[in-house]
Amino acid sequence: MATENGKDEEVGVVKIISKTKVLPHKTVEKSECPLVTFDLPYVTFYYNQKVLLYRGGDFEEIVGKLKEGLGVVLEYFYPLSGRMGKDEEGVLKVEKCGEEDAGVEVVEAIAEGVFIDELTQDEAPPLLQKIVPFTGVMNLDGLYSPLLVVQFTKLRDGIAIGCAFNHAILDGNSTWHFMSSWAEICRGSEAPSLIPFHDRTQARNIRLKLDLPESTASHDDSAVATLQSLREKIFHFSENSMDKIKAKANASLTNGSRPLSTFQSLGTHLWHAITRARTHLKPEDYTVFTIFANCRKRVNPPMPESYFGNLIQAIFTVTATGLLLAHPPEFGAGLLQQAIGAHDAKVIEARSKEWESAPKLFNYKDAGINTVTVGSSPKFPVYDVDFGWGRPEMVRSGSNNKFDGMVYLYPGRNGGRSVDVEITLEPKTMENLENDKEFLMVSD
Structure with a gap:
């Protein structure tokens, strides 16, 4: 036809x-x-x-x-x-x-x-x-x-x-x-x-x-042209690697501190590695970690998980590059834990009212400077999408809504606690990341 x-x-x-x-x-x-x-x-x-x-x-x-x-x-x-x-x-x-x-x-x-x-x-x-x-x-x-x-x-x-x-x-x-x-x-x-x-x-x-x-x-007439100069790649983290990342982030917590979640531990692992790979950054340069958080259970009254539409808000965490890299992973993970935990119904209401008073349409530059921006979630059942002839061999995103520092998280195809991390970066930054044994969880 x-x-x-x-x-x-x-x-x-x-x-x-x-x-x-x-x-x-x-x-x-x-x-x-x-x-x-x-x-x-x-x-x-x-x-x-x-x-x-x-x-x-x-x-x-x-x-x-x-x-x-x-x-x-x-x-x-x-x-x-x-x-x-x-x-x-x-x-x-x-x-x-x-x-x-x-x-x-x-x-x-x-x-x-x-x-x-x-x-x-x-x-x-x-x-x-x-x-x-x-x-x-x-x-x-x-x-x-x-x-x-x-x-x-x-x-x-x-x-x-x-x-x-x-x-x-x-x-x-x-x-x-x-x-x-x-x-x-x-x-x-x-x-x-x-x-x-x-x-x-x-x-x-x-x-x-x-x-x-x-x-x-x-x-915005620059997004497609900008993307053509970037690289997109998936990095696979096994159950064992994820356990090590989480254990490392939780290894030196002070008494009374809340344990860091798998997401917070992985988040700081990515934040550290991508910031390290951006070798042009100075210690005083700010870096931003952005999360698009599901707010269905955070709003008042809570909405069902079956709510169909958008019910997300961006959560921004900002610190100096030198401060982030000078500290062990629990520092960055703790910042994420604090920002995520504070994003409750009152904060969502205030953010909504602020936006409604002066509506602003998003653009790429709104993601923040030297950003690591996380979308999607390892909790999404992407490998359970079986139409009747088996599970998908791979699930990935297209190039839309991608920029330097955009990250999509998916569950690993092998299940369990494995995670696939799809990252978009400037070519030189990506090359540095590919050679970062600490990021890749490779032992000498």
């Missing part, structure tokens, strides 16, 4: 053979939902891109099953089938959910000569961006583009499922809730085991009209 213009479309070694639209199979009762304070700042982020790689199977049969399951799961996750729009007062919302002129775009493609192993290399191959859609597309474009685009690419020995989610509609927690539910449907379930909670006004019910940029380029 050809694309909408009737011709196959070549993209490098990837040939796009069709573009179709999938709507919820049943009529959606609610055709719109509001975008609230927790969603709106991300209008000028880019579509979140995820890629899942699977071995084997008949491509046509698999795609048919995936599209059928997608139509069912959209009955429950209906905002993904809509478009962004504005009400009569110019306030952003999701509208047209399940309507004929909206829907999820599904792209089918073929990369006949490409094997899965070429895409599972630790260093992100350039081809990766050919199998995930909407590279360089800002969430603002959801005013006239699909809020979810899925690309199924036939590989020599399997299939790649590339997804682009509008980040103004959902966060990582909701992304993997959707993916897990879609897989459940494809395995034969009649409905998701965890039904999404859609009433965003329960988390925040403030109407805000934003001063939107005229276009993506007018807000």
Whole structure:
């Protein structure tokens, strides 16, 4: 089948053979939902891109099953089938959910000569961006583009499922809730085991009209060009390595100190290593560790984990480079522990009110100077996304929303306490990191 213009479309070694639209199979009762304070700042982020790689199977049969399951799961996750729009007062919302002129775009493609192993290399191959859609597309474009685009690419020995989610509609927690539910449907379930909670006004019910940029380029025309000069690579930390990192961070705690969590221990391990690798930094230069924290259980009243939307806030921890590197890991981990623990309902409320009083749309420079910024989570069940023919060989992100110091955490494929760390850095910094035995947990 050809694309909408009737011709196959070549993209490098990837040939796009069709573009179709999938709507919820049943009529959606609610055709719109509001975008609230927790969603709106991300209008000028880019579509979140995820890629899942699977071995084997008949491509046509698999795609048919995936599209059928997608139509069912959209009955429950209906905002993904809509478009962004504005009400009569110019306030952003999701509208047209399940309507004929909206829907999820599904792209089918073929990369006949490409094997899965070429895409599972630790260093992100350039081809990766050919199998995930909407590279360089800002969430603002959801005013006239699909809020979810899925690309199924036939590989020599399997299939790649590339997804682009509008980040103004959902966060990582909701992304993997959707993916897990879609897989459940494809395995034969009649409905998701965890039904999404859609009433965003329960988390925040403030109407805000934003001063939107005229276009993506007018807000940020440098992100894609900047990314082309960076390197992206996955580092694997086994259960044993994770245990050692945590034990080291907790080894010298003073009496009465709270034990440091696995995340805090890994966080300071990454913060130290990336800061060391940035050899151009002076001791007095500030460095920032940023976390996008799930606030579902932090707000008052707490929201269910099934809350569908964005319910995250950035937590910033700042210190001087020299101070961080002069201290053992419990210093940095303690700073993270303090910042994370202090981010309670009162702080979230104050931050929300502050933003509402002067709404500001995010840009790349807002991540902080000399930053290490962590997204995703090892708790997300990314390797449990089994559509009926086995677990994915690898899960990784596309290039959107990446900059020098961006880190995505995923559970290791082998399970347990293993963690995969996907890092984007300047080439020289990455080279230094690759040779850092302390970071890699390599003994002489």
